[in-house]
Amino acid sequence: MATSASLILCSGARTAAAHPRQPGNAALSWQTTDLGFSPTYTQKQVIYIFVKCSFCGKLDHPAFGASIMDLSLKGRVAVITGASKGVGKGVARAMAAEGVDIALIARGREALAEAADEIANTFGVKVLPVEADVTDTASMRKAAEAVRGHFGKAHILVNNAGAAIRRQDREIMWDDSDWLNQVQIKSVGALRMIREFLPLVPRDGSGRIINIAGASGTMAWMPALTYGLNNAALIHVTGYLAADLANDKITVNAIVPGLVGTEWREDWAAAAAEQAGKAKAEWLSDFCRSKGILSGRWGNVEEIGDLAAFIASDKARYINGAKLAIDGGLTVNAR
Ligand SMILES: NC(=O)c1ccc[n+]([C@@H]2O[C@H](COP(=O)([O-])OP(=O)(O)OC[C@H]3O[C@@H](n4cnc5c(N)ncnc54)[C@H](OP(=O)(O)O)[C@@H]3O)[C@@H](O)[C@H]2O)c1
Known part of the structure; x- marks a missing residue:
């Protein structure tokens, strides 16, 4: 099936080989129309790889590895906080690419709706946008009820919501309320999310909690005092809950990214480059070095998403309580 389908596609338009994880890509619907039958999700992935190989030979593409690995995640449900943009959206896209149905949580309605439409249209999975605030217990309780009503369960909980670094002034001089606001979002927000959603997680070995921490939790990164405090807290929470939830067969792991090229990081780099009188790419390369x-560049959200999708799968069932650095080698010399 996959071979004959791919031959039909190879005679089609070159543009159809665009990556299914790129916004606005219509490759999957094009394939469906041209093939004259409705491929299953796995068939679409195989067809896509064949086209990609034939046309551009990029065999190292993220979708290639993911498809060959076959993570068997189709039909699982993930709840991801802070999923309307940045790392959270990257994680949502990577899981959706594996057939996972997704509940996206964030406060801003517009970005949330856009992300939900984009993911549903690109990957053909069920996507539930849930407007909620991780700092608000009632709001998170309502979010859990919405997910229970829509999906009935939640196999994968991803704690990702966090505030971007917006201030450059010395954090040790901040007001209590500014410190506490940071901690409320990421550290306590993660606990709140887990408490409210835990009853929805199956106890059959498919349950996963994935905490998106950050390298600033393991090293001094300026300016990231409360940011680092939150990340160190999440790394601790990961080990603690891995032990606490072991009898429920729920694994708990932390992803520890270094610098990631999200939307706000793009703006941050552009501003810093302008201030330094350099081109953005040059400034960024100098900064990373x-x-x-070691890789000399920042990571991208797809790379973080791919790791999260792997941890979510049964193939990662023996990874528990781990702090998985994904930072291009940033932390080789960290304490
Ligand atoms: N970017 C990096 O370089 C980097 C590096 C290491 C670790 N990380 C970690 O990765 C995570 C995501 O970072 P990012 O750079 O992708 O951030 P981002 O682009 O600013 O995205 C943050 C997301 O969280 C949501 N959010 C913020 N406050 C919330 C709240 N109170 N309740 C619910 N949702 C909330 C935002 O939407 P709304 O504002 O609409 O709610 C948005 O969807 C963070 O935990 C961060 O510490 C990032």
Whole structure:
């Protein structure tokens, strides 16, 4: 089935080989129309790889590895906080690409609706946008009820919501309320999310909690005092809950990214480059090297998403309580 389908596609338009994780890509619907039958999700992935190989030979593409690995996640449900943009959206897209149905949580309605439409249209999975605030217990309780009503369960909980670094002034001089606001979002927000959604997680070995921490929790990164406090807290929570939930067969792991090229990071780099009188790419490359990032670049949200999708799968069932650095080598010399 996959071979004959791919031959039909190879005679089609080159543009159809666009990556299914790119916004606005219509490759999957094009394939469906041209093939004259409705491929299953796995068939679409196989067809896509064949086209990609034939046309551009990019065999190292994220979708290639993911499809060959076959994570068997189709039909599972993930709840992801802070999923309207940045890392959270990258994680949502990577899981949706594996056939996972998704509940996206964030406060801003417009970005949430856009992300939900984009993911549903691109990957053909069920996507539930849930407007909720991780700092508000009633709001998170309502979110859990909405997910229970819509999906009935939630196999994968991803704690990702966090505030971007917006202030450059010395954090040790901040007001109590500013410190506490940061902690409310990421550290306590993660606990709140887990407490409210835990009853929805199956106890059959498919349950996953994935905490998106950050390298600033393991090293001094300026300016990231409360940011680092939150990340260190999430790394601790990960180990603690891995032990606490082991009898429920729920694994708990932390992803620890270094620098990630999200929307706000793009703006941050552009502003810093302008201030330094350099081109953005040059400034960024210099910055990454000055920080000791061995890869010489920041990570992208797809790379974080792929790791999250793998941890969510049964193939990662023996990974528990781990702090998985994904930072281009940033932390090789960290304490
Ligand atoms: N970017 C990096 O370089 C980097 C590096 C290491 C770790 N991380 C970690 O990765 C995570 C995501 O970072 P990011 O850079 O992708 O951030 P981002 O682009 O600013 O996205 C943050 C997301 O969280 C949501 N959010 C913020 N406050 C919320 C709240 N109170 N309740 C519900 N949702 C909320 C935002 O939507 P609304 O504002 O609409 O609610 C948005 O969807 C954070 O935990 C961050 O610490 C990032």
